[in-house]
Amino acid sequence: MSGWNWVAKGRTAAMGAAVGLSLALGACAEEAAAPVEVEGVYPGIEVTNARLVLPPVSGNPAAVYFDVAYNGERGISITGAEVEGAESASVHAMMEYNFEMTMAEAGPIAVRGGESQSFEPGGFHIMVNGLDESIAPGSTAKVTLKIVGGKTHKFDAEVRAAGEER
Numbered sequence: 001m002s003g004w005n006w007v008a009k010g011r012t013a014a015m016g017a018a019v020g021l022s023l024a025l026g027a028c029a030e031e032a033a034a035p036v037e038v039e040g041v042y043p044g045i046e047v048t049n050a051r052l053v054l055p056p057v058s059g060n061p062a063a064v065y066f067d068v069a070y071n072g073e074r075g076i077s078i079t080g081a082e083v084e085g086a087e088s089a090s091v092h093a094m095m096e097y098n099f100e101m102t103m104a105e106a107g108p109i110a111v112r113g114g115e116s117q118s119f120e121p122g123g124f125h126i127m128v129n130g131l132d133e134s135i136a137p138g139s140t141a142k143v144t145l146k147i148v149g150g151k152t153h154k155f156d157a158e159v160r161a162a163g164e165e166r
């Protein structure tokens with residue numbers, strides 16, 4: 001009889017543990033459902049088709065092109081950029097000056113909610129100076145966009161040789 005009692009007590013304890021476990025799991029599931037802030041990722045920004053095109057002559061500036069979409073409310077403004085392994089990077093625009101196409105540093109580039117903006121040859125691009133030689137075709141460059149308000153959005157860009165498709 002005492003043996004049976006022991007089993008019953010053991011079962012009760014196990015059931016208690018099972019209830020505790022399911023409560024803990026429930027709490028976990030709730031946390032996962034809440035929006036998770038990932039460091040360096042700006043909620044609502046989506047960057048696609050990102051590539052860093054190396055210069056034909058080593059030591060000249062490289063350029064980063066990509067498409068950026070914003071799915072949030074209102075809008076964002078891109079104020080600058082950084083590339084890992086580069087001395088400097090800045091947002092440029094191609095523009096006509098004295099009847100010639102030239103490039104210059106661009107002011108904040110706005111992307112409204114639900115819209116997108118292409119950074120492409122002949123238009124906006126990120127100009128990259130002093131890029132480390134380790135960033136070779138086939139590798140990945142780590143790019144950070146600076147968003148107005150002190151936030152950032154990081155993404156990877158495929159590194160392409162000068163002669164490859166831009």
Ligand SMILES: [Cu+2]
Nearest residue numbers: 092103125127
């Ligand atoms: Cu440029």
